[in-house]
Amino acid sequence: xxxxxxxxxxxxxxxxxxxxxxxxxxxxxxxxxxxxxxxxxxxxxxxxxxxxxxxxxxxxxxxxxxxxxxxxxxxxxxx
Numbered sequence: 001x002x003x004x005x006x007x008x009x010x011x012x013x014x015x016x017x018x019x020x021x022x023x024x025x026x027x028x029x030x031x032x033x034x035x036x037x038x039x040x041x042x043x044x045x046x047x048x049x050x051x052x053x054x055x056x057x058x059x060x061x062x063x064x065x066x067x068x069x070x071x072x073x074x075x076x077x078x079x
Contacts, residue, residue, distance in 0.1 A: 001078055007065065008038050008073035014065045016079060021058040024049055025076075042071030 003022040005014040017025075028048060029039040039045075046062045066072055 004077050004079050005061070005065075005074050006077070008075045014074065015061045017058050017061065018055065021054050022076065024052055024054050024058075028052060037077070038073050038075040040071055041066060041074050045071075 001019055002016040003019065004016050006012060007014060025039065029041075029045065041062055043066060046059060046066065049062070050059045062074075065074070
């Protein structure tokens with residue numbers, strides 16, 4: 001099973017990630033509730049995920065999505 005990530009505000013699909021990368025995201029990002037399916041991703045969070053062993057493809061996807069902005073809200077859905 002893969003996980004599709006999208007930008008919350010625009011609905012733009014960012015790409016798909018592995019279950020392992022998704023688990024890193026869930027384990028290390030703040031959730032507002034148990035039903036939360038979105039995360040605010042910014043440069044510091046990406047660096048932390050990279051140091052925790054996230055795949056190069058996942059990190060590249062996040063860096064491209066955030067770009068020069070301060071950060072973006074990312075939502076996920078199982079595929």
